[in-house]
Amino acid sequence: MQIIYYCRHCHSYIGQVDGNRVDDRRLGFHSLTPEEHADIISYNKVENRAYVKTVCDFCQQALEQHPELMLLENPLQ
Template identity: 65%
Template sequence: MQLVYVCRHCRSYLGQLDSHKTDTDRLGFHALTAEEQADIISYNLNEDVMYVKTICDYCQEAIEAHPELVLLQNPLQ
């Protein structure tokens, strides 16, 4: 299964890992609550892909400069 990282705000592709070559326990997913996992992780079983939502540098900087953006549904679309 591929782990694909995308920005939760702008949906930019940030990178990917091959879970067969990576110990997913080392990534810390097991430490997340069920709610956090549901928010951060989604699956496409047909393509054998796990999507992990994170935040890119651009969006992080924009939100730090303008914290009110977090209140919008899609702040950087």
């Protein structure tokens, strides 16, 4: 399974890994609660892909410099 990472705020592509070479434990997915897992990871069984929400460097810096943006539903779109 291919695992694709993208920014939860600006939706930009961050990177990907071939899931056949790694497991949930090495990726840290095992430490997520069921709610976190449902929020962060989505699966497309047809394409054999998992999509993982994370935060890109640009959005991380913007949120650190302007924490009030976190009060908005879509802070960086």
